[in-house]
Structures are given as structure tokens and as C-alpha cells.
Amino acid sequence: xxxxxDHVTKRFGAFVVLNDxxxxxxxxxxxxxxxxxxCGKTTLLRILAGLEKPDRGRIFLHGTxxxxxxxxxxxxxxxxxxxxxxxxMTVAENVAFGLTVQPRSLRPSAARIQERVRELLTLVQLxxxxxxYPSQLSGGQRQRVALARALAVEPKLLLLDEPFGALDAKVxxxxxxWLRRLHDELHITxxxxxxxxxxxxxxxxxxxxxxxxxxxxxxxxxxxxxxPASPFVCQFLGDVNMFHxxxxxxRNFPALPPLPDGELVAPVGxxxxxxxxxVRPHDLDLNRNRMNPAQVEAIVRxxxxxxxxxxxxxxxxxxxxxxxxxxxxERYRELNxxxxxxxxxxxxxxxxxxxxxx
Amino acid sequence: xxxxxxxSTKDLLWKDSLTTESPLIRRLLIGTALLYLTFFLFIPLAxxxxxxxxxxxxxxxxxxxxxxxxxxxxxxxxVAAVAVPLNALFGVAAAWxxxxxxFVGKQILITLIDMPLAVSPVISGLIYVLLFGLQGWFxxxxxxxxxxxxxxxxxxxxxxxxxTVPFVARELIPLMQSQGREEAEAAITxxxxxxxxxxxxxxxNIKWSLLYGVILCNARAMCEFGAVSVVSGHIRGLTNxxxxxxxxxxxxxxxxxxxxxxxxLTLLAxxxxxxxxxxxxxxxxxxxxxxxMSEVQTGSIR
Numbered sequence: 001x002x003x004x005x006d007h008v009t010k011r012f013g014a015f016v017v018l019n020d021x022x023x024x025x026x027x028x029x030x031x032x033x034x035x036x037x038x039c040g041k042t043t044l045l046r047i048l049a050g051l052e053k054p055d056r057g058r059i060f061l062h063g064t065x066x067x068x069x070x071x072x073x074x075x076x077x078x079x080x081x082x083x084x085x086x087x088x089m090t091v092a093e094n095v096a097f098g099l100t101v102q103p104r105s106l107r108p109s110a111a112r113i114q115e116r117v118r119e120l121l122t123l124v125q126l127x128x129x130x131x132x133y134p135s136q137l138s139g140g141q142r143q144r145v146a147l148a149r150a151l152a153v154e155p156k157l158l159l160l161d162e163p164f165g166a167l168d169a170k171v172x173x174x175x176x177x178w179l180r181r182l183h184d185e186l187h188i189t190x191x192x193x194x195x196x197x198x199x200x201x202x203x204x205x206x207x208x209x210x211x212x213x214x215x216x217x218x219x220x221x222x223x224x225x226x227x228p229a230s231p232f233v234c235q236f237l238g239d240v241n242m243f244h245x246x247x248x249x250x251r252n253f254p255a256l257p258p259l260p261d262g263e264l265v266a267p268v269g270x271x272x273x274x275x276x277x278x279v280r281p282h283d284l285d286l287n288r289n290r291m292n293p294a295q296v297e298a299i300v301r302x303x304x305x306x307x308x309x310x311x312x313x314x315x316x317x318x319x320x321x322x323x324x325x326x327x328x329x330e331r332y333r334e335l336n337x338x339x340x341x342x343x344x345x346x347x348x349x350x351x352x353x354x355x356x357x358x
Numbered sequence: 359x360x361x362x363x364x365x366s367t368k369d370l371l372w373k374d375s376l377t378t379e380s381p382l383i384r385r386l387l388i389g390t391a392l393l394y395l396t397f398f399l400f401i402p403l404a405x406x407x408x409x410x411x412x413x414x415x416x417x418x419x420x421x422x423x424x425x426x427x428x429x430x431x432x433x434x435x436x437v438a439a440v441a442v443p444l445n446a447l448f449g450v451a452a453a454w455x456x457x458x459x460x461f462v463g464k465q466i467l468i469t470l471i472d473m474p475l476a477v478s479p480v481i482s483g484l485i486y487v488l489l490f491g492l493q494g495w496f497x498x499x500x501x502x503x504x505x506x507x508x509x510x511x512x513x514x515x516x517x518x519x520x521x522t523v524p525f526v527a528r529e530l531i532p533l534m535q536s537q538g539r540e541e542a543e544a545a546i547t548x549x550x551x552x553x554x555x556x557x558x559x560x561x562x563n564i565k566w567s568l569l570y571g572v573i574l575c576n577a578r579a580m581c582e583f584g585a586v587s588v589v590s591g592h593i594r595g596l597t598n599x600x601x602x603x604x605x606x607x608x609x610x611x612x613x614x615x616x617x618x619x620x621x622x623l624t625l626l627a628x629x630x631x632x633x634x635x636x637x638x639x640x641x642x643x644x645x646x647x648x649x650x651m652s653e654v655q656t657g658s659i660r
Contacts, residue, residue, distance in 0.1 A: 051543055086541055097545070
């Protein structure tokens, strides 16, 4: 089912949760709504499910308007962060619930329901747990039951509200791979709300980055990671170093072309327009000699060698700003760095944003 | 299983705990408590039955089968049969509204529900006299239309309802608040109608607390004296509930009959306590299981 969100605005009191949000999701796509807590992503998901009503704007499901359609008529599967399993029912009864509440004329026979429950529990690999109660399951198992329950009514749209948020890191990783495989098998349109950028980038076909009720950027994981449209997106998707400076030339759009090679900060006073340069830690290199007047001189403060790459924390000589650099082990050995040494920071890639004066 | 293991480890810890007092102090404290209970609870309770059976079992049964006594029992049962279901209904509705929705005046509603507990029952009765009595606000109108509320069944029922309003609602509000609305929302997204959601999700989740509230409400409804006394008019065989009947008999120096009827109320109290103890165990079992902390813990074990 395709989804069209058309200029949706939602307020809670004076607080604007969603500010004129528009969005299109194609049939069969898995889209992640990504943003910090309070950015409006869950509210948007609940509006799509029909659990909240937008103050303004319209929702189209499969091409027809559904803004005022009731929850029960939307045919959406909703998976909650805290599972929301029916605690007084067994796993099998939970999964069967959506089928047993259907009007008698549409309801499958008891035998057919049982068969369907078995199929779904096989799908989520919990056949052995059919007779257990939710309290007897682990968090990961509970969320899989919740997913099976949502899938039982054959929804046209699957909405997942931070489905792995309450699970520990390892289970979370397992489950999101499993969810991706499941999505590839079922080809159901899905929207996943998350504040975990790794999760969004790994699972989704497209990522919608949200911030303070606005959509900051919509794009494939590669697009939003490699070509962030705003400073916020750049900062939110992974670690980043920030360098303040001045633009080389004046432009009218927020993202400027990169600085001349190797320069981190534009020469002061060249143009009267301030800008910020973002560089990811792994896009920075260190040199013992200055190669360019605009490079930042810094002192090595800590070296963390645990893990697959070496993380180095430096302090800029002139601004005392902390800089984080990630090097490969080879490069680190080659440089033979020691704490307290003075080095020059050299960017390989960066994002430059002009600060728009309001 | 889970709750069993929890209580048993607690018991073990209790024995060896550093906070346990020395045997002497323990015995002293327990002894004091027992002595206190004996004087203020057990002896009066035993006295009720002893007085009731003073003239033998025949006199006891006879005083219970007396026409006025039977009438008072019937009336008490009838009043409870009306008041308790109404308050159960109101309690569920109020708890639902308070726990699941945000609305203006929510705090006022919560306070209002608690009011009957703070107001003296006699005042509760007087409120109805002021409203429906002959000199009351609606008194003349009711008299014109030949509707009897004061010194009749409707007045007794109203006063009883007023006094017993808080019991079910107060039991359910914290429970329903802690359960949140996610399960209900899940049911709706799965296609359940409002009624299906209530019957299949909400009710099973609150049933033990609801029963607990109903038991307390019933006990209070049957034993209410003050409020009912003001509005009943004490007409023998007509508007006397059991507590009022006890008082009348006692004032007439008919101690055996008075204590016989009182013993019935006492039995009701004992049965209520027993059922309450059983239900309490049931209500506490699922809250242990549903504790969010334990969910997190089991979640990480896997």
C-alpha cells in the first residue's frame, strides 16, 4: 500500500509536534523515520495508524484519502515499543486475536485460525512457545509475537514504533536483520520509527530524517549519510567533527562546495559569510608536517587502540577544540603517534554548510 | 512459578537478615500486637456470638426468623443488590475515563470520588434530607407528584450508593493507570470494536481488582449505619436495614435478638475478609508478573 502524507500539522497544546510534513512512501518500501526523541516521528506513525488525528493536512492510503478513516478500517499492523501483548492470553491467543474479533461473516473457522497461528509462529520461529504467556518470554521473543500478531490480519501496511528500542544491543542487531529478511519475503509496505541511526541505515530502503517536527531530508541510507542536506542530518548520522570558519565565496544555498583540497578552515576575512565544516572522524587524516596553511594544528591527547580501528582524541592548538580522528591500524602504526605530540589534521572528505543569517 | 520463587527467597532472606531484631524484642513486639488485637478485636467478636447464643440455638434461630428480622435482611440484600452493581458500573467508567483520557476537571473528579470517605456518613444522609425531605429543595415537588424518596427504599439506596461510591473506583484507578493504553490501542489496530476491546482486553486485566472493589463495596453497603439511619425513618419491617434493626432491638433490651442479627453481619465481615484475602493473592500475582522491571530483566536473559 502506498502512503501519501500531505502537509500534515499536529499540535499538542502550544507545542508543534509536526510542522507541515509531507512524505511519499511507495508500495513495498521499508522506510525509517529517524530522529531524536521529541522530533514527531512517533506522532506521525500514530497518525498513519489512525491513533491520532492531524490538525491540518491529509493522509492518503493506496491513493484514497484516509485522514478520517477509523483505525479498525485502515488495515494497518502496529508494533509497539513495549510490545503491548495481551498479558492474560497465551502467545497463540495473542496471535489469533485479530482474527477472532473479525465480524462473524468474515471470520475464518476455528481450525483455519489455528492453522494460521501455526504458520505465523513458524514465521517468527516461536512454534514451541504457543502455549506460554507473554511474561514467560524474553523481550526479543515478545516483540516477535507482537509482530506475528500484527501480521495475522494481513495488514497492507506495517507500522513499527521503535520495535527494538527496549532490547539489548545484541538482540536488537539480530532482530533488525531478521526484520529486513522478513520484509524482503513479505513485500509489505513498512514504516519503522527509530532514534538509532545505525538501525535506520541498515534496515530501511529510504530514511526520513526528522528534527523538531520538520522533515530534514529524505533519501536512501547512502544519500543521507554521504550527502546530508543540513548540519542536523550530518550531526545526527554518526560522529562528526565541527570546524567553524568563513566561506571562500558567497553562495545562496546552504551547502557550499568543498574547500580547496586539504584545507579545513577558510582563510579568515576572505568573505563575510560564516560557515561550518563537518568532517567524520574516519575522513580525517593526521600528518606530522603542515601541508597547507589552513590545516589545524593539534596535540594528541588520548589514543584508544581497542577495536577494529584506532580512535585518537586531539586538542586544537589555537581554539582548544576537541577533535576526534579514526585511523586504520596500519596508518596508526605508520605514523607511530604518541600522546602529547603535535600533528596537523588533514580532511579527506567534508561537508560545508553556510550558516544562514535569519 | 515465578512469584513462588520470589516469595521463597524473600522468606530465606528474612530469616538471616541483618535488620532482624533480637528474639526478646521480637517476642515483645509480637506479644504486644497480639494482646492489643485480643482486647480490641477478638474478645468483642467472640462476645457477639456468645451473647447471640446465650439463650441457646433455638432462641438464636427464632430471633433470626422473626418477621421484622427477615424483613431487615431482605431490605439489606435488596439495597446492596442495587447499590453495588451501580457503583461497580460507575467505578469502571470513572476509572476508565481517568486512566485513559486527559480532560479538564480530571483532578476534581478524583477528589469528588474520594469525598464520601472524608464526609461523615450522617452528613451524607442529611444531604439527601436537605434535597428530598419535605422542607428540602425538591421536597414539595416530590410530594406534589406523590414520589416518596425519604423514609423509603429510594432514600436508603441513594444514601448507600453515596457512601460506597469510592470503593470500586479507587481500586481500579491506580491499576488502570499503571496498565496504560497500549494494550487497548493494540486491540483496536487489530480490528477490535470498542466493546470487544473492553470485554476481551480491559475486563480480564482488571477483573481481580474489580472483584476486590466489589467485595469491599458490598461489605460497606450492607453494614452502613449512619447515612441510612438518617434517611430511613426506622419503620419496622419496612425501612429498617440490618444495622438499624440491631440498634432498635438493642434499645428495647432485646439483647439476644440484637446480637443474633449482629452475628449475621459479623459473619458477613468474616466471609468478606476471607474472600478478600483470596482475591488479594490473585490481584497481586499478575502485578508481579507484569512488573516492567522484570520484563527488562527477562528480556536481557533470552
